[in-house]
Amino acid sequence: MCSQPSRRKTPQPSEHAEAIKKALVDVAQESFFSYAEFCTPERFHEALESVRDAVDAASPRWLAAHVEFDGAFAGRVTVVVPYSLAADMTPAVAGLMPGDPIDDVLVRDATGEFANMICGTWLTRACVRRRFDLAPPAVLAVPAMPAAGRDDELVLINDWPVTLAVAFDAA
Amino acid sequence: MSLNILIVDDSAMMRAMIKRVTALCDIPIDHIYEAANGAEAITVLENHDVQAMFTDINMPVMTGTELLRTINSDERWKNLLRVIISTDGSEARREEVAELNVRLYVEKPFRPEVMRDVLSTLSEKDPAA
Numbered sequence: 418m419c420s421q422p423s424r425r426k427t428p429q430p431s432e433h434a435e436a437i438k439k440a441l442v443d444v445a446q447e448s449f450f451s452y453a454e455f456c457t458p459e460r461f462h463e464a465l466e467s468v469r470d471a472v473d474a475a476s477p478r479w480l481a482a483h484v485e486f487d488g489a490f491a492g493r494v495t496v497v498v499p500y501s502l503a504a505d506m507t508p509a510v511a512g513l514m515p516g517d518p519i520d521d522v523l524v525r526d527a528t529g530e531f532a533n534m535i536c537g538t539w540l541t542r543a544c545v546r547r548r549f550d551l552a553p554p555a556v557l558a559v560p561a562m563p564a565a566g567r568d569d570e571l572v573l574i575n576d577w578p579v580t581l582a583v584a585f586d587a588a
Numbered sequence: 589m590s591l592n593i594l595i596v597d598d599s600a601m602m603r604a605m606i607k608r609v610t611a612l613c614d615i616p617i618d619h620i621y622e623a624a625n626g627a628e629a630i631t632v633l634e635n636h637d638v639q640a641m642f643t644d645i646n647m648p649v650m651t652g653t654e655l656l657r658t659i660n661s662d663e664r665w666k667n668l669l670r671v672i673i674s675t676d677g678s679e680a681r682r683e684e685v686a687e688l689n690v691r692l693y694v695e696k697p698f699r700p701e702v703m704r705d706v707l708s709t710l711s712e713k714d715p716a717a
Binding site for chain 2: 443444447448507510511512513522523526527529530533534536537538540541544545546547548549550551552553
């Protein structure tokens with residue numbers, strides 16, 4: 418799946434789709450104690466409608482986490498999650514006890530680490546002989562979920578709609 | 589003898605998680621210090637007696653690899669037990685840090701029991717424990 422060390426090429430997102438989807442499922446289950454399943458656009462939009470009130474009630478409504486990577490190839494992984502889901506997952510992964518304070522900084526940090534773990538797990542499995550450098554995650558609040566791109570993956574995590582995308586830089 | 593532990597990770601969430609899991613293990617621990625990057629870790633090491641360090645690799649300011657190189661070049665920390673906790677489990681990265689006296693390499697994501705096993709191993713192998 419990786420090019421030879423002396424060569425650098427730009428992969429197509431479809432080449433890595435299954436591997437990065439598997440990485441998301443494993444990270445969600447093993448570290449975030451959450452259930453993730455990929456779904457059809459129809460099911461995704463149904464889920465989006467069913468949680469719209471809860472999403473609208475949160476502020477910010479969505480968090481977009483980006484992790485840039487550079488090695489045999491370069492690009493970025495982006496995960497967009499409802500803020501409410503991120504806030505639900507944070508206490509479990511951080512090992513907080515019921516009643517422990519949870520603030521916005523910790524929620525954003527956990528969301529960035531979620532994207533970081535997905536990216537690192539995927540690259541390690543896809544290119545085990547190659548070293549990649551990952552930039553610290555960037556987490557942005559967004560008012561609405563961006564329109565899904567052609568290669569974006571649609572996933573439900575604990576029945577909340579989430580998108581996963583990988584983009585590659587031109588070699 | 590109880591261990592003093594240093595957790596080095598730019599993610600506050602990861603530090604909290606490792607700290608929590610560590611506290612749940614049946615290992616005598618005196619104090620857990622935290623640092624958000626390699627430079628902060630050096631400051632902690634210069635000011636406290638630390639027996640074991642868990643460090644991430646990809647961090648701003650000073651990376652885990654740079655931190656390990658600095659530690660390796662200083663006699664004061666020759667007995668410090670070094671454990672990597674990183675999403676990067678590539679062979680290339682493992683080979684890079686293998687020369688830096690790293691005792692164990694833990695890949696994220698990991699289950700809590702993995703950390704318990706790591707601490708047990710460190711406690712058994714630490715001649716001062």
